Amino acid sequence: MIKPQQLIEIGLITATLSVMLGESVVATSSQLKTSSSSPEPTPIILAQNSRNSEANRLLNEGLRLFRQRTAESLREALEKLQAARDLYRAAGDKGKEATTLLGIGTINDLLGEKQQAVT
Numbered sequence: 001m002i003k004p005q006q007l008i009e010i011g012l013i014t015a016t017l018s019v020m021l022g023e024s025v026v027a028t029s030s031q032l033k034t035s036s037s038s039p040e041p042t043p044i045i046l047a048q049n050s051r052n053s054e055a056n057r058l059l060n061e062g063l064r065l066f067r068q069r070t071a072e073s074l075r076e077a078l079e080k081l082q083a084a085r086d087l088y089r090a091a092g093d094k095g096k097e098a099t100t101l102l103g104i105g106t107i108n109d110l111l112g113e114k115q116q117a118v119t
Helices: 004-025 050-068 071-091 094-110 114-118
Strands: none
Touching: 050 071, 050 094, 071 094, 094 114
């Protein structure tokens, strides 16, 4: 049986991967290119946003520390996620900012900081 904390971790990892994959390969219908000789649209592969590479690095490092589940690693993960959140906020990347906030809340909850977890 899956424990509630395992569900939270799975959700955090899933949300992170969804946001990261969505940023690098998703194209909307308005971004599809059609050639004059072919009526079929050809998808355009979008490049990953390199201006957030430092934030992405911090997010990945925070997730790695989160999985260790020691009090020390959780505190270090919290610092990494807070720094990543600030960079995502400055870049206007609301999806990844939300992902970091989910992680920050989860870690605060695990550390017993219930008030911090909800603010």
